[in-house]
Every structure is written in structure tokens, then in C-alpha cells.
Amino acid sequence: MSEPRAASPYxxxxxxxxxxxxxxxxxxxxxxVRVPPATIVCLVGPNGAGKSTVLKVASGLLxxxxxxxxxDGRDVTGHxxxxxxxxxxxxxxxxxSVFREMTVAENVLLGGYTLRDKAAVARRxxxxxxxxPVVAERWTSLAGLLSGGQQKQVExxxxxxxxxxxxxxxxxxMGLDPKATGTVFAQVERMRAAGTAVLLVEQNxxxxxxxxxxGCVLDLGRVHIEGPARELLADPQLGELYLGGRPAEPSGRPxxxxxxxxxxxGRPAEPxxxxxA
Amino acid sequence: MPSxxxxxxxxxxxxxxxxxxxxxxxGLTLYFGIMRVVMxxxxxxxxxxAYLAWWAHRETGVDPLLTLVxxxxxxxxxGVALQRLLLSRLSPVTLTMMSVLLTFAIALVIEGLLGYAFxxxxxxxxxxxxxxxxxxxxxxxxxxxxxxxxxxxxxLLGLYLLLKHSRFGQAxxxxxxxxxxxxxxxxxTDRVAGYGFGLGLATAAVGGTALSLDSTIYPSLHxxxxxxxxxxxxxxxLGSVPGAAIAAMTxxxxxxxxxxELAATWAQTIFYLALFGTLAFRPQGFFGGRLAQRF
Numbered sequence: 157m158s159e160p161r162a163a164s165p166y167x168x169x170x171x172x173x174x175x176x177x178x179x180x181x182x183x184x185x186x187x188x189v190r191v192p193p194a195t196i197v198c199l200v201g202p203n204g205a206g207k208s209t210v211l212k213v214a215s216g217l218l219x220x221x222x223x224x225x226x227x228d229g230r231d232v233t234g235h236x237x238x239x240x241x242x243x244x245x246x247x248x249x250x251x252x253s254v255f256r257e258m259t260v261a262e263n264v265l266l267g268g269y270t271l272r273d274k275a276a277v278a279r280r281x282x283x284x285x286x287x288x289p290v291v292a293e294r295w296t297s298l299a300g301l302l303s304g305g306q307q308k309q310v311e312x313x314x315x316x317x318x319x320x321x322x323x324x325x326x327x328x329x330m331g332l333d334p335k336a337t338g339t340v341f342a343q344v345e346r347m348r349a350a351g352t353a354v355l356l357v358e359q360n361x362x363x364x365x366x367x368x369x370x371g372c373v374l375d376l377g378r379v380h381i382e383g384p385a386r387e388l389l390a391d392p393q394l395g396e397l398y399l400g401g402r403p404a405e406p407s408g409r410p411x412x413x414x415x416x417x418x419x420x421x422g423r424p425a426e427p428x429x430x431x432x433a
Numbered sequence: 434m435p436s437x438x439x440x441x442x443x444x445x446x447x448x449x450x451x452x453x454x455x456x457x458x459x460g461l462t463l464y465f466g467i468m469r470v471v472m473x474x475x476x477x478x479x480x481x482x483a484y485l486a487w488w489a490h491r492e493t494g495v496d497p498l499l500t501l502v503x504x505x506x507x508x509x510x511x512g513v514a515l516q517r518l519l520l521s522r523l524s525p526v527t528l529t530m531m532s533v534l535l536t537f538a539i540a541l542v543i544e545g546l547l548g549y550a551f552x553x554x555x556x557x558x559x560x561x562x563x564x565x566x567x568x569x570x571x572x573x574x575x576x577x578x579x580x581x582x583x584x585x586x587x588x589l590l591g592l593y594l595l596l597k598h599s600r601f602g603q604a605x606x607x608x609x610x611x612x613x614x615x616x617x618x619x620x621x622t623d624r625v626a627g628y629g630f631g632l633g634l635a636t637a638a639v640g641g642t643a644l645s646l647d648s649t650i651y652p653s654l655h656x657x658x659x660x661x662x663x664x665x666x667x668x669x670x671l672g673s674v675p676g677a678a679i680a681a682m683t684x685x686x687x688x689x690x691x692x693x694e695l696a697a698t699w700a701q702t703i704f705y706l707a708l709f710g711t712l713a714f715r716p717q718g719f720f721g722g723r724l725a726q727r728f
Binding site: 215217236237238241242246247249253254255256257258262265266267269270311314315318 | 600603604606607610611613614615616617618619620621
């Protein structure tokens, strides 16, 4: 089935994506992101930059209007979530997306919905129960009764049932206390250690870049800066503009995390050629 | 004061009627759970099924129960078609409102067609066992009512097992609870929603057959059903099948008890009183709410 191609060094590639919702203006305007195998790529940027939309395009929830989605160099543009799942792309949504009124067990086993082999589902369930002890402990509880952090772990477990090769995580630390956030990021690192790539969207950009290998700064529907996460973290101007929390420089106005820079000080006025890492 | 025997008889009759209410309310609550639509035409399909049973009996003399073999699959397919061809095309923003108008229109069309085909005359099936009744601890219960209840109870049990234990049921409940997450697990949520609708309409087919056994039917009868059914699903908590079942049994029994002292029309007001009371004091319903085990 897989056509022999020059093996792509990237597991997941989004190339020149334009996408939006309904008749509203485009959210993504020529965005390109590449995810190598077993790597954590983190998207940061202000609210409304289109971070979640990138993930929706990558998982097939939203069909792009232009551009290509490639998995292993194979064009899967316009394929639905079912097909993208079958080539190894799993997506964990923002906020709480457990099936609240089903048990943890039902939630996790539904993660293997596309696996027809019952024995394989049972084997995978054992594996994720080991990775996520909370899931094993609360196996028979209604998922809606769990704390926010525990629900996130159920969602992770559910998405790992199909042994995905890349997991798309949308704001996994949203609404979690620092301890739960720590657990979540530790698990993201474990996914990488197990050979799974992660495309991560985080409002908590500093924390995310500390975990990630590659960082991409998004603004106005494009990747403006791409580079090793550590370098992005070290860049003071970037810190002020996108990562939030730094006191304002004498010359500039204070920039909050949700602020878009009004002038070109933080990014070129012209769309830059997507800088290669 | 009514005698204890009369009260007991009324309680039994109320429970038997409540079983039918419960099955039909389960269908309504499925529609609402799946796509937040208010399905006014549900009871019109109920009467349609009753007419089909009556008509088949008149034409061929076949027992009305046998019409289930045809009406259940037929209504299932009609439900799938209704969801896929009409309801799924409504704009999500105004879906609930527009679904009221659309299904109201469907109810009128069904009522009109029934009147056209069979006239407005009241119809009733006469069977060999129509007037047989059983003696149960001093209460007299018509056999047809017991059959109707058994049919409703078995169907409801089947629905419960299907939703709870089958692969399709898991997918349907996941779709109801978080549609986008369900899609991301590879569930074809559009197809599942269509089948869910078909299941809902199949409850109307079963209910209609049960109704035809012991009721006089006429084309506009469905208006007497939709109000109580809507009240039941609100009292039970929208989207909750067990909630609808409990509310149906309770309200059916209360209606039956009130009928001892009041005329039938007044007894039905219990549904509206319960509806107002629920909306005023507990809008999430009595058995729904966040943590009810919904389906």
C-alpha cells in the first residue's frame, strides 16, 4: 500500500497549510511544521495564533483549504480522523474530553475501537494501565468523577491504545495544578522515550519548551521562528513577546502572554521563509 | 375515599401504562442526546405504527403483534433517513429550534396522511383475547395491557443491553457524550448518530403496536402523547434513559391514581405540573444531572 518514496526524515509534515472555519477568515495562512520521529515539537504563540487549528488539521478533524498533510512522506491531505488514526496519528483535545458518564475502563477500551482483535486490545490495556497507575486504580470509576489531572491521564491512556507514532497534545496542562502539570510533562517525556513523537501546543510556553526538542513560534497563522527549544528559551526578545512573564523593557510597553505585538520588533513585517532548523 | 382495591388496581394500571411511556421516552431522550433535537413527530410515528398494525389486522386478519416484524425495521430505516437526509442538514447554531419546526411539520404530514388514508373515524382492533382479563390480588387487569407492558419492558431491556454492552452501544454513548473525541478514536459518528435515530424511531414502532392492542386510535391522537412524553424526559433529565424510565413509571402511576377522582383530561395535567415544577426548581431533571449514568 505504502508507495515507495525517498524515505522522509519526518514522521508528520504540514506544508503550506491554509485553513479556517466556515466562512470566517483563514486561521492558518501558509503554515508549515515538521515533526521528526521520537521528537517533541512544541507550538507556542499568542491566543488566536491558530495553535489548536494546526492540530485539528493534522488529525483530520479539519480539512485544510490549501497545503498538504504528509505522514511518512505520504500525502494524507483531506483524510478523516479514522484514516489518520490508522497511519498512527492520535489527538488529545484541549480541556476535558473523557466520556464523563462512562467508566475509566470503557473510556480506555474505546481507545482501541479501531482494533478488531480483542486480544490485542486487552494486551494494550495492560500496557497503558502500567504506564498510568491512576488508570489502573480508578478502572471501574465513572471518568467524570476523577480530578482534572486524572482525567488527562485517562485521555492519554485512551490515545495510546492504538500505539500511535505521533500524539498531538492540545494544552495538556490547562487547568491543572503544578503537581499534575509535572506529571503530565513527565509522561510526555516518557512517550518520547518510548519512541512516540509528540506535537505539543501549550499556553504554558516556558514549561513546554523546557521539555520540547524543537520549538515553533506561531503568530497570525504562520510559523515565525523555528529552532531548538533551548535556543528559543534563551532568546530574551522572544521571551518578552511570546513566553510572557518578563517585565517590560524600558522602551517597550508591557507585553502580556495574550498580546500581539503591534510593531515589527518581534517578527519581520514580511512573512519570513519558514526558517529551517 | 376510594377503596383499597381500587387504588391497587389503579397503581397496577398506572405502572403498565408507565412501561409504554418509558419506552417511548427512551426514544425521545436518545434523539436529544445524540444531536440536541426535539422530536415532536415521535408520537405521530407511534400512532402511525398503531395504524399499520390495525390496518394489517383488518386486511389480513394477522395478529397485530406480527406487524412488528415489518414496522420495527421499517421505522429504523426511516429514522436513519430522517437523521441523515433532513436533521443533519440543519445549521448547528439553530438546530434545536429548527428541529422543533421541522419535526412539527413531519407530525402534521403524518397526521394528514393518516386522515386521508383511513379517515378521522376512531378505530379499534378487536381480537379474540381483547376482553380477557386476569385476576391479580383482587385487581382485574386486561391481558392486552399486560402484553403491551411486556413488549415495552422487553424492548427497553434490549435497548439497555445494546447500549451498555455492544460495540455499537459503546460508540453511540461515546458519540453522545463527546462527539469530537469519539471521532478521534475512529468512530464514524455520523453513521452512529443515524443508527441511534433509527433505534429511537424503532421504539415508536414497538410502542405503536402495543398501543393498538388496547386503545382506540385516530389520526390526531399523537397530540395527547407528545406533551406527557416531553414532560417525562425533562423530569427525568434530558438525555438520561434510566431517568426517563423512572419518571415515566412514577408519572404514569400518579396519572392513573388521579383518574380515580378526576376526569382523564384533568389527570393528565400531572405531567405539566411536574414539568413546571422541574423547570422551576430542578431544571437539570431529577435523575439526569452531571453524574447520572447516561447512555
